Amino acid sequence: MDFITWATSPWGQSVPAHIAWGLMWVAVIAGFFFMVAHAIYVAVVTPRRVAEKISQAEAAAVPERVPRHSLAARLFHWIMAVSMFALLITAFLPKVGVEFNWVLYHWIAGLLLTVSVIFHIAHSSFFLDFWSIWPDRQDVRDSVNRVLRFFGKPAPPPKRFAKYPLENKLYHGVIMIAGLAVIVTGLFMMKRVPSILTPRNPYLFSDFTWGMIYVLHGLAGVSFIALIMVHVYMGIRPEKLPITKSMILGWMNRDFYLEEHDPQRWAVKPEKKRSYAGSDAD
Amino acid sequence: MAVIRDVMPAFELLQPGSAADAQRLLEQNGEAAWVMAGGMDSFDWLKDRIKKPRVLVDLSGVDELRGVRVTSDGVEIGAMTTLTEIANHAEIKKNYGVLAEAVSLVASPQIRNQGTLGGNVSQDVRCWYYRGGWPCYRAGGNICYADTPVGRNREHAIFGGDRCIAVHPSDSVPALIALDAKFVVQSAKGERVIDAEDFYIGPQDDITHINILKPGDLLTAIRIPATFAGARFYFEKVRDRNVWDFPLMNVASAMKLSGNNIDQIRIAVNAVSPRPMRLKNVEDAVRGKPATPETGEMAGKLAIEGAKPLQFNAYKIPLMRNLVKRSITGVREATWTS
Numbered sequence: 066m067d068f069i070t071w072a073t074s075p076w077g078q079s080v081p082a083h084i085a086w087g088l089m090w091v092a093v094i095a096g097f098f099f100m101v102a103h104a105i106y107v108a109v110v111t112p113r114r115v116a117e118k119i120s121q122a123e124a125a126a127v128p129e130r131v132p133r134h135s136l137a138a139r140l141f142h143w144i145m146a147v148s149m150f151a152l153l154i155t156a157f158l159p160k161v162g163v164e165f166n167w168v169l170y171h172w173i174a175g176l177l178l179t180v181s182v183i184f185h186i187a188h189s190s191f192f193l194d195f196w197s198i199w200p201d202r203q204d205v206r207d208s209v210n211r212v213l214r215f216f217g218k219p220a221p222p223p224k225r226f227a228k229y230p231l232e233n234k235l236y237h238g239v240i241m242i243a244g245l246a247v248i249v250t251g252l253f254m255m256k257r258v259p260s261i262l263t264p265r266n267p268y269l270f271s272d273f274t275w276g277m278i279y280v281l282h283g284l285a286g287v288s289f290i291a292l293i294m295v296h297v298y299m300g301i302r303p304e305k306l307p308i309t310k311s312m313i314l315g316w317m318n319r320d321f322y323l324e325e326h327d328p329q330r331w332a333v334k335p336e337k338k339r340s341y342a343g344s345d346a347d
Numbered sequence: 348m349a350v351i352r353d354v355m356p357a358f359e360l361l362q363p364g365s366a367a368d369a370q371r372l373l374e375q376n377g378e379a380a381w382v383m384a385g386g387m388d389s390f391d392w393l394k395d396r397i398k399k400p401r402v403l404v405d406l407s408g409v410d411e412l413r414g415v416r417v418t419s420d421g422v423e424i425g426a427m428t429t430l431t432e433i434a435n436h437a438e439i440k441k442n443y444g445v446l447a448e449a450v451s452l453v454a455s456p457q458i459r460n461q462g463t464l465g466g467n468v469s470q471d472v473r474c475w476y477y478r479g480g481w482p483c484y485r486a487g488g489n490i491c492y493a494d495t496p497v498g499r500n501r502e503h504a505i506f507g508g509d510r511c512i513a514v515h516p517s518d519s520v521p522a523l524i525a526l527d528a529k530f531v532v533q534s535a536k537g538e539r540v541i542d543a544e545d546f547y548i549g550p551q552d553d554i555t556h557i558n559i560l561k562p563g564d565l566l567t568a569i570r571i572p573a574t575f576a577g578a579r580f581y582f583e584k585v586r587d588r589n590v591w592d593f594p595l596m597n598v599a600s601a602m603k604l605s606g607n608n609i610d611q612i613r614i615a616v617n618a619v620s621p622r623p624m625r626l627k628n629v630e631d632a633v634r635g636k637p638a639t640p641e642t643g644e645m646a647g648k649l650a651i652e653g654a655k656p657l658q659f660n661a662y663k664i665p666l667m668r669n670l671v672k673r674s675i676t677g678v679r680e681a682t683w684t685s
Contacts, residue, residue, distance in 0.1 A: 070487070073480075074482065080482075082489055159553070164548065259508070259509065259510070266496075268495065268496075
């Protein structure tokens, strides 16, 4: 199977047109295999993650409800989720034979995603702990130790997680790259479709450059199929449900926090009665 | 790119003798099959080497798809019936004159002798760029060459453009829509009967297909109910030259009057949109009103609401307004206005 569908431009040049739509099924299969492999891994290995116990004094300082996501952060997440599902549905249902006026809904959902991501970048840069979602040295050390221990090699037990587990941070990194790719290419593609926002100018780039924009948009788009499958799968796994709930309620309970997270790496402020606003800045 | 070659690309030629065999062959070969009726559109695509089917199913030997049959509720026209036969058929001339007139204006006598009704309604859109083999949206690419600041779009759409602005060129379809015709489609799952206007797909829904026919589907007949038999009809085709040309626009109407009041009416236009347009809003507006120049004027103005001209086809707006006006009151009563 070719990964790219090529076309011949009016000047006789071979130019990329878009990705081969078969990649859509490759992404579905990849997402499915990841889920199966992960489920088997968790069922068979049940890795023990943590090292030392937390002192009673430290535990006593943790509130019953540990604030994790502010209202603004949760709203961003769910608005982005709605736009992402709308984008996937409008992009790929027509490819499997469900015909409807998809372009209009697709670019509207795309603009919603763009606005929400711009908000997220500003919000996380100036109002949250920007670096909490990026892997740090401890994450690298712990991941090496986890791999060594998996293969039966001697290594110290890994520490508890900071606010976000390494897997979460890596997933965020991948989805950030894919998201920025679809957004940037999608905004350029708005110059090709009729919309109320910008006059059409299909000659903004050369045919080859346009083709590469379409290919990049398509590659990022199909990667989202697998990424969203994995994300939803992780969100509904029993051991991850407290994290999912925290994206709805804004907090996680103390037991889960003490089991999974390191107060040294993610310090929780004493409980405030009124609200959890600003909790992401912890 | 489109290059007329000496010979067509090689394909496997299948010549079924019955509709059932034809449908089965189409089912077996799926997307690899190309259906050929009279060949008037097919040979252009094949000789230009733009369409390169692996299998060509030639329906010319399927006699059961030919002929006009008078039924208890109108007429049934086989998909392989030639346009000349329809234009000369006594029952059609007598009771469904709008169709007889429409098909008699298709192309040239030679083409009407060979071209079929099924082929005429199923022909692909007209666009220089698409038919020239350029990799436009409709051809599976990612651009419309006609809808650009320098695109040649004099013949293109003023309605319904959505990335693709090519127009549907059939002369017979507006007449069939006006007559409330039904298209009969056979597939492995059985027979489907579809209203004429619902047979077509706009680019917003599926940019690479013009009608609902899927691989394995065979258009076998077109049924015209007696609803508008003997009604007052109007058909007009405007083109650059008076023979052997596609319409710049055409209009068809079928009207039943009570006195001079419009009791029932159906109006359709073509070559204004990627799919033939039934003017339902106009029909609703004029129903119950007298068939006068004033009503025609109102109908014409209503018809062009929402039209979006391109760089070189703004003339289509007054053209459509006047054609719709004429379709209500006839040529003599309707004054042409620019």
